[in-house]
Amino acid sequence: MQAVIVYESVYGNTRTVAEAIAEGLRGARPDxxxxxxxxxxxxxxxxxxxxxxxxGGPTHVYGMSSGPSRRMARIAAAGTPAGNEPGTRGPGPDPGPGLRTWFRSLPKPRPGARGAAFDTRADMLISGGAAHGIARRLTHHHYDLVAAPEGFVVESTGGPLRTGERERAVAWGASLA
Structure with a gap:
């Protein structure tokens, strides 16, 4: 099996979740x-x-990030210790396209290709989530979803992940195998 985890991350939280999902997949399927x-x-x-x-990507303004919401997040990240990568200050280099732009150029997959969607989000009733929009786009591109879209909770906009969320992401990744 060949698995690819693609993520968009500003503060590093979504990247941490993506890496944990990869760890779970590797643990469940060493081959x-x-x-x-x-x-x-x-x-x-x-x-x-x-x-x-x-x-997967962060939740911005109730859903998937957009160009303006990514710019606002990068400006906000400039004032936090989290920055774009763990242990750095400031927004770091331009992260390139967001998931919305990336989906526009995603080629048709091989027959039988499977997909899964995740996001990072605040634990607020009105925060929304990006995972459902990501899942819709995967389905539109002919991926068969193997799991319901999943959200992983951050304590505040810049993180950190809520206690236990990284471990939950490892378990979710293993379940995708």
């Missing part, structure tokens, strides 16, 4: 080839051979 890549590095040469494509 699998598992790649975890930011959306900017997930071109057709990376996703084209995937039997399982897992895509």
């Amino acid at each position: 699998a080839v598992v790649r975890c890549v930011p959306v900017a590095g997930a071109g057709p040469e990376v996703t084209g051979s995937a039997d399982l494509l897992v895509a």
